[in-house]
Amino acid sequence: MNMATPEIDAEPARGRLAALLAYRPQRSALLPSIGIAAGLLIAAAGVFHRAPPDRGTVPAGYAALVNQKGILTSDLIAQSVAELGKPFADVTSAERARVLHEMIDEELLVQRALVLDLPETTTEVREAMTGGVNAQVAAPLLAEQPTDEQLRAYYDAHRAKYTADGSMNVRDLVLHIGGYENADQSMAQARIDATEAVYQLRSGAAADYVMEHFGFSDSGRMKFGNEPDFAAKLHLGPTLYPAATRLTEGQVSDPVADTDGLHVLIMQQRRMPTIADFAAARSAVYADYREDVAKAAQRENVKILRGQAQIILAPGESE
Amino acid sequence: MRGVLLAALCLFACAAQGAPLPAGTANVSYTVWTVSGSSVLLKFLLPTSVAQSLTGAQVPVLTTRKLGDYILQHVEVEAAGRPCPAVDQGYDLGKVDPLAVGADMYGFEILFRCAGGTASGLVLHNHAVFALSPGHIDFARIERDGRAVEQLFTAGGQRLAVGVQMSPAPFGSYVRLGIMHLAFALDRLCFLLGSLLLVRGRRQAGYAFVALVAGYAASLLVAASGWVVPRPALLEAFMGFMVALLAALITLRELQRPRVALFGCPVLLAGLALVTALTHAHWAALALFGGAVFAGSLLLEASDGGRPSWLLPLGVVGFLDGFALPAALAPLNLPTRPQLWMTVGFDVGAVLLAALVMSVPLGVYAVMRTRVSRLNPRALVNELAAACLGGLGTFWLVSRLYA
Numbered sequence: 001m002n003m004a005t006p007e008i009d010a011e012p013a014r015g016r017l018a019a020l021l022a023y024r025p026q027r028s029a030l031l032p033s034i035g036i037a038a039g040l041l042i043a044a045a046g047v048f049h050r051a052p053p054d055r056g057t058v059p060a061g062y063a064a065l066v067n068q069k070g071i072l073t074s075d076l077i078a079q080s081v082a083e084l085g086k087p088f089a090d091v092t093s094a095e096r097a098r099v100l101h102e103m104i105d106e107e108l109l110v111q112r113a114l115v116l117d118l119p120e121t122t123t124e125v126r127e128a129m130t131g132g133v134n135a136q137v138a139a140p141l142l143a144e145q146p147t148d149e150q151l152r153a154y155y156d157a158h159r160a161k162y163t164a165d166g167s168m169n170v171r172d173l174v175l176h177i178g179g180y181e182n183a184d185q186s187m188a189q190a191r192i193d194a195t196e197a198v199y200q201l202r203s204g205a206a207a208d209y210v211m212e213h214f215g216f217s218d219s220g221r222m223k224f225g226n227e228p229d230f231a232a233k234l235h236l237g238p239t240l241y242p243a244a245t246r247l248t249e250g251q252v253s254d255p256v257a258d259t260d261g262l263h264v265l266i267m268q269q270r271r272m273p274t275i276a277d278f279a280a281a282r283s284a285v286y287a288d289y290r291e292d293v294a295k296a297a298q299r300e301n302v303k304i305l306r307g308q309a310q311i312i313l314a315p316g317e318s319e
Numbered sequence: 320m321r322g323v324l325l326a327a328l329c330l331f332a333c334a335a336q337g338a339p340l341p342a343g344t345a346n347v348s349y350t351v352w353t354v355s356g357s358s359v360l361l362k363f364l365l366p367t368s369v370a371q372s373l374t375g376a377q378v379p380v381l382t383t384r385k386l387g388d389y390i391l392q393h394v395e396v397e398a399a400g401r402p403c404p405a406v407d408q409g410y411d412l413g414k415v416d417p418l419a420v421g422a423d424m425y426g427f428e429i430l431f432r433c434a435g436g437t438a439s440g441l442v443l444h445n446h447a448v449f450a451l452s453p454g455h456i457d458f459a460r461i462e463r464d465g466r467a468v469e470q471l472f473t474a475g476g477q478r479l480a481v482g483v484q485m486s487p488a489p490f491g492s493y494v495r496l497g498i499m500h501l502a503f504a505l506d507r508l509c510f511l512l513g514s515l516l517l518v519r520g521r522r523q524a525g526y527a528f529v530a531l532v533a534g535y536a537a538s539l540l541v542a543a544s545g546w547v548v549p550r551p552a553l554l555e556a557f558m559g560f561m562v563a564l565l566a567a568l569i570t571l572r573e574l575q576r577p578r579v580a581l582f583g584c585p586v587l588l589a590g591l592a593l594v595t596a597l598t599h600a601h602w603a604a605l606a607l608f609g610g611a612v613f614a615g616s617l618l619l620e621a622s623d624g625g626r627p628s629w630l631l632p633l634g635v636v637g638f639l640d641g642f643a644l645p646a647a648l649a650p651l652n653l654p655t656r657p658q659l660w661m662t663v664g665f666d667v668g669a670v671l672l673a674a675l676v677m678s679v680p681l682g683v684y685a686v687m688r689t690r691v692s693r694l695n696p697r698a699l700v701n702e703l704a705a706a707c708l709g710g711l712g713t714f715w716l717v718s719r720l721y722a
Binding site for chain 2: 031032033034035036038039040041042043044045046047048049050051054114115116117120
């Protein structure tokens with residue numbers, strides 16, 4: 001008896017479940033209808049979206065719409081004032097119309113440039129765009145005027161930038177080694193001759209006499225006479241210029257070996273570089289300070305952009 | 320017997336999956352021909368999906384330059400019997416100027432110069448894509464002297480003569496477009512055929528057709544107002560959902576335990592909505608959630624056999640399909656009036672084919688029932704058809720949702 005009871009009970013239970021699942025109540029259509037409408041509305045909100053407004057009239061604050069893109073009245077006022085050079089109140093309606101005409105032309109050309117993808121294809125446009133972004137990033141910092149303390153601190157940190165360039169008039173004599181006139185001369189022999197020539201020059205011998213006696217010739221590197229230091233550096237080259245900067249007026253250098261032979265430098269005239277004091281260099285310091293501030297802002301901006309960007313380099317490429 | 324016929328048609332429609340790209344709305348391109356003095360400026364817009372279908376024999380590797388070269392080779396302009404050559408546009412652009420027209424579209428501009436002017440004998444040629452896909456449609460807009468007309472390039476009409484008095488494409492061409500659209504739209508066909516399984520008698524068949532037409536008419540009103548525009552991918556996914564919902568409606572009638580269908584369909588959709596919401600596709604999740612509420616309420620209402628709630632899905636499908644052409648025409652930014660004209664023609668074509676699709680099986684069934692009156696394996700066939708529709712509808716819903 002005890003074993004049979006669950007089986008007997010199971011049958012009605014299954015029957016009740018089946019009856020429950022098959023139950024079709026007599027009910028009002030109101031609730032399902034509301035559900036249908038709500039469901040359709042919710043689904044429609046996902047499937048459809050509002051069409052972008054196609055404006056037929058110009059909204060307040062705008063002077064014109066060009067392909068649905070607005071030209072602000074404030075821009076028109078600013079452009080009129082800048083272009084005509086007088087207060088907007090004095091601008092005539094004909095002048096205002098002409099400025100607006102130009103602005104509409106410009107807007108059309110800008111829109112056309114974007115369609116033609118000029119930022120991607122034209123170098124000048126890319127340069128203008130990067131310049132524009134850099135200027136925009138730097139503008140807030142440049143709007144703050146630096147104090148004298150800031151400028152002085154900058155000057156102290158970059159003192160080397162504010163030196164006035166020196167100049168020199170140096171005679172460069174060269175003793176060619178192994179030339180056709182002295183084909184058998186060795187480097188050691190040439191150095192002995194050059195040392196002797198230097199000795200004689202320092203003792204007061206004339207340069208022309210020494211040249212003729214030891215076989216020196218003018219190298220031609222300093223043919224323009226008195227030259228600023230940067231020009232002398234360029235002409236003398238990296239081996240001779242450092243030796244020249246160590247000489248004062250009237251001094252003769254030791255023999256210096258270069259690719260074309262042994263050189264002897266005679267400093268005829270020398271003006272040493274001078275460091276400008278803060279007061280004299282203030283305007284240059286101000287300009288450099290602002291330039292550095294702008295560059296720092298631009299570097300920071302690029303750093304942020306790089307942080308937000310996904311940059312993938314091809315295998316083998318580096319930056 | 321009717322069930323057998325419909326199930327066979329459903330299966331036939333499913334087997335036709337390998338058909339070429341559907342005509343009408345998915346496989347389209349856009350051209351704008353601006354005739355001015357001695358020059359014709361062509362702006363060619365090609366959806367990325369169509370451009371990708373060219374990859375291979377037509378365009379070896381899909382790059383903007385290769386695609387531009389392909390377009391250049393397949394468009395021509397002639398005036399007074401002489402060809403108008405494309406003009407080199409300077410810089411390093413060559414004869415095809417690529418345009419920035421958005422991520423899902425390629426755009427090109429080509430300038431043709433006609434030495435003898437364009438006043439007489441102007442003929443525009445467009446042969447792009449048609450060789451690969453005969454169902455391709457190019458919606459063309461021709462502008463001249465401040466006037467504009469809409470025309471069509473098709474596989475059968477790749478040449479357009481432009482007179483001084485320009486005329487738009489005839490109404491019939493849009494009717495044909497609507498017919499072609501529905502003829503190759505398997506989801507719509509499956510839905511229409513499947514809906515016949517819910518029809519009981521001639522009068523109900525009439526109601527079903529009226530519901531469909533009402534849906535198209537409603538879409539026409541909404542599209543004409545310009546208030547809303549569809550999200551094309553979600554619209555197509557929702558169409559898949561409607562097919563699956565139809566399967567649930569058919570199943571509901573046959574089940575001994577209707578609550579399985581009553582709750583199963585909405586619960587599955589709600590689950591899918593939740594998963595979709597987690598992928599941050601919020602609009603898709605909203606559409607699915609709305610679909611779940613709609614399906615639950617509709618099935619609840621339909622479980623009480625006597626009410627005509629089963630007609631509602633037909634209206635919804637008509638409404639959704641009515642947006643097919645406006646959505647396809649969106650890149651051309653047409654004025655309301657010509658777009659409405661084109662959409663009316665398109666919808667008329669779709670409705671005509673729908674009438675044929677719905678009436679022929681019913682007619683054949685009516686004829687056969689008089690001869691083989693005892694043959695009626697209805698339950699089995701309904702189950703088979705519902706399974707096919709449910710599987711396909713779910714496939715379309717999910718694949719289009721996450722495409």
